Every structure is written in structure tokens, then in C-alpha cells.
Amino acid sequence: MKLLLILSLCLASICLGAQNLPIPRNLEKAYTAGTRSLDGQPGTAYWQNHATYDIAIRFDPSSRLISGKEEIVYTNNSPDTLREILFKLYPNLYKQGSQRLMSIAPEDTGDGMRIESVTANNQVLMAAKWRIRGTDMSVQTKVAPGQQLRLKLQFNFNLNKGSHIRTGEVEEGAWFLAYFFPRIAVYDDIDGWNRLPYLGTQEFYNDFCDFKLALTVPRNYAVWATGDLTNCAEVYNKSFCDRLARAETQDGIVNIIDTTDLKDGGITRPNAENTFRFEASHVTDVAAAISNHYVWQSSSVEVDTVSKRRTRVDAVFNPKHHDYWLVCADARATVKAMSYDFPRWPYPYNHETVFDGLDQMEYPMMVNDNPLEDRHESIELTDHEIFHTMFPFYMGINETKYGWMDEGWATIGEWLI
Numbered sequence: 001m002k003l004l005l006i007l008s009l010c011l012a013s014i015c016l017g018a019q020n021l022p023i024p025r026n027l028e029k030a031y032t033a034g035t036r037s038l039d040g041q042p043g044t045a046y047w048q049n050h051a052t053y054d055i056a057i058r059f060d061p062s063s064r065l066i067s068g069k070e071e072i073v074y075t076n077n078s079p080d081t082l083r084e085i086l087f088k089l090y091p092n093l094y095k096q097g098s099q100r101l102m103s104i105a106p107e108d109t110g111d112g113m114r115i116e117s118v119t120a121n122n123q124v125l126m127a128a129k130w131r132i133r134g135t136d137m138s139v140q141t142k143v144a145p146g147q148q149l150r151l152k153l154q155f156n157f158n159l160n161k162g163s164h165i166r167t168g169e170v171e172e173g174a175w176f177l178a179y180f181f182p183r184i185a186v187y188d189d190i191d192g193w194n195r196l197p198y199l200g201t202q203e204f205y206n207d208f209c210d211f212k213l214a215l216t217v218p219r220n221y222a223v224w225a226t227g228d229l230t231n232c233a234e235v236y237n238k239s240f241c242d243r244l245a246r247a248e249t250q251d252g253i254v255n256i257i258d259t260t261d262l263k264d265g266g267i268t269r270p271n272a273e274n275t276f277r278f279e280a281s282h283v284t285d286v287a288a289a290i291s292n293h294y295v296w297q298s299s300s301v302e303v304d305t306v307s308k309r310r311t312r313v314d315a316v317f318n319p320k321h322h323d324y325w326l327v328c329a330d331a332r333a334t335v336k337a338m339s340y341d342f343p344r345w346p347y348p349y350n351h352e353t354v355f356d357g358l359d360q361m362e363y364p365m366m367v368n369d370n371p372l373e374d375r376h377e378s379i380e381l382t383d384h385e386i387f388h389t390m391f392p393f394y395m396g397i398n399e400t401k402y403g404w405m406d407e408g409w410a411t412i413g414e415w416l417i
């Protein structure tokens with residue numbers, strides 16, 4: 001009680017004091033331009049830039065080489081003529097000589113992301129037109145207000161084996177792929193281009209974009225990713241697509257890939273390579289996971305009583321990790337609680353996949369969580385990472401600058417659920 005009183009007095013003094021606080025220049029400029037307003041509503045002149053990404057990558061498990069190409073259509077909704085396009089090359093965190101705030105084993109450092117070519121509006125750009133510094137790449141080109149720019153890039157890099165910082169090899173035969181493609185940085189009304197370097201500790205800030213991802217892997221490897229799998233019959237044998245369809249319509253847990261299937265084989269189509277295709281609209285990022293020896297449990301929840309829309313919830317894991325046999329049910333309970341209890345908001349994605357990894361990290365529709373033996377810790381972790389769906393992903397928070405916002409909300413959500 002005493003604590004509450006002190007807290008109330010503190011809050012009151014903060015509220016009274018706030019009226020006299022100076023406004024940072026970048027925010028003041030946004031208020032003057034009408035892109036933001038003092039009551040917190042978007043200003044009448046508010047805008048966000050947007051892109052569509054069509055990404056095709058191939059993963060070689062033996063060398064961990066990721067090679068790919070992407071086509072981006074970038075729309076400049078800002079009132080400014082952009083004379084450069086700033087990219088984030090996150091794999092450069094692992095580049096020899098890059099600045100970082102987290103330690104990386106010498107054997108995990110290398111070339112970072114190798115850019116093979118850049119094309120802007122069908123013109124091949126000379127290498128002098130792009131400049132790489134740490135995790136940023138500036139490409140000299142021009143896009144006027146309201147105009148679109150079509151970019152094509154070819155790139156490759158070797159995924160880290162150790163030094164797992166939200167991405168990399170989990171164990172032999174299992175990988176989590178995040179931040180694996182050249183990504184246009186956010187250009188916003190507050191700071192212009194987001195030039196804050198990625199040094200490993202910070203989290204991210206991205207525009208809402210539409211993605212198509214085609215990920216090619218050798219036979220017997222399965223792939224999970226942000227977005228809807230659009231070609232199940234081309235990559236899985238029929239009984240597995242039937243199980244997936246069943247999971248998407250029922251409350252009970254379906255074993256899509258179980259230990260017997262792993263022993264028998266014949267899960268993926270008998271081609272030398274299979275290309276898994278995913279599509280996602282209006283999301284801030286895309287992540288993927290690959291394995292040849294994980295089981296896959298799945299269920300679904302009706303998240304909207306009006307539209308009857310359902311969200312599929314998956315746990316994909318090494319069957320030796322005992323706590324993971326309960327993760328699908330815990331994840332399902334979280335999605336349900338978020339839809340009906342707190343924040344009581346129909347879960348916005350078609351699926352949520354928790355992958356047995358080495359981190360405790362969220363991505364749109366995907367989670368990379370290490371196994372935990374303690375039952376309470378396992379529940380909290382699953383809840384917490386899934387809760388990030390709303391903060392930061394649905395809210396589009398700049399986590400690099402305001403990480404306390406999404407971590408604060410995810411922690412409250414985890415406790416309430």
C-alpha cells in the first residue's frame with residue numbers, strides 16, 4: 001500500500017513534469033510536418049514505405065552455404081526523393097572485422113554476405129554503386145515520391161555453425177534461418193534511414209512487407225517458415241499433407257511427422273531436391289527452419305468466433321527433448337488466451353510454429369526456443385515468445401530504439417496467460 005502511494009506520487013510528478021519536457025528535434029519535425037500528432041494518433045500526413053519480396057534460396061547442409069536471389073518492388077510513400085537505398089545485411093555480424101557487442105568464435109567468422117549483383121529498374125549497377133559498411137549496404141539509385149523501384153540482387157553466405165545469435169545451426173541436421181536475405185532498412189518520418197548498426201545485442205525494426213519465399217533443400221529435409229506453405233503436394237507425400245489439413249481444422253493434436261515416420265522415411269517427395277514455397281502478406285519479417293530428424297505436432301484454434309478463422313499451432317522438435325512434447329499444447333493455449341482473454345484480439349496469423357532451437361527468440365509466425373527441463377520455465381518461454389506476435393510484430397515497434405516496449409508487454413502477457 002505504502003509502495004502504491006509512493007508510486008502514485010511519482011507517476012503524478014512525471015505527468016505534471018511531462019508538460020515542460022523538451023521535445024527532441026526529430027519528433028518536433030514530425031509534429032510540424034503532420035506525420036505524427038501530440039495525442040499519439042497518426043498524423044494526417046502519416047506514411048510508411050512498403051516492399052514486396054520474391055526470394056529464392058538454396059541451402060546446402062554440408063557446407064551450410066545459402067545462395068539466392070531476390071526481386072524487390074519498393075514503394076516510396078514518403079514525400080522525399082530517395083537518392084540511396086539502404087540495405088541491412090545482417091549476416092555481416094559474422095564478417096571478419098565487423099563491429100559487434102557479442103562474442104563470435106573465430107571459426108564462425110568469415111566473409112559475411114557476398115553480394116554478386118545488384119540491378120535497379122533493369123539496369124545492372126557497377127560495384128562502385130554499392131558500398132558495404134558493417135551490416136549496412138548503401139546502394140546509389142534514385143526513387144521519387146510516390147514512385148516504385150524494382151531491385152534484383154544475387155547473394156550468398158555461409159550460415160554460422162556455432163555462435164548462435166538468433167540464427168544458425170542448431171545441431172547436425174537442424175538449422176534456424178533468420179535475417180538471411182538483403183533487406184531494405186526502414187526509411188521513416190522520424191529518423192530517415194535507420195542507420196543504427198546491428199551489433200548482435202539489439203533487436204530489429206522493419207517495414208510491413210509482402211513476401212514470397214522459395215527454399216530449396218535436399219530430399220528428406222523438411223522446411224517450416226513464416227507464411228502459408230503453398231505447394232504441400234509438391235514437397236510432402238500425400239499422407240503428410242492430409243495430416244496437415246486435418247490439423248488445420250481440429251482442436252486435438254495431430255502427429256504430422258512422428259518417430260515412426262522418421263524411421264521409415266518417405267516423408268518428403270522422392271526428388272533430389274525439394275523447393276518449399278511460402279507466402280505471407282503484411283508482415284515485418286520472414287524466418288525459416290530446416291530439419292531431417294525432428295517430429296512435428298500440430299493443432300489449431302478458432303481465433304475468431306465471427307469469421308470462424310483458425311490458427312494452426314505447431315511444435316517441431318527433437319523427440320529426445322522431453323519438455324517439447326507439451327509445447328504444442330502450451331502454444332495452443334497461448335494463442336487461445338491471446339484471442340479471448342488478453343489482449344482479447346483474434347490472433348492475426350494463419351500459423352504459429354515453435355521450433356526446437358538454441359535461442360529464445362521470436363519472428364512473425366515462428367519461434368526459436370531452446371528446450372527447458374523445468375515445466376514452469378518452459379510454459380513461460382513459450383508464452384513469452386508467442387506473445388511477441390502482438391508486440392513488436394503487429395504493432396511495428398522499432399525494437400532497436402524501444403526494446404523495452406515489446407519486452408515489457410511480452411512479460412506482462414506471459415504472466416497474465
Ligand SMILES: [Zn+2]
Nearest residue numbers: 384388407410
Ligand atoms: Zn522477449
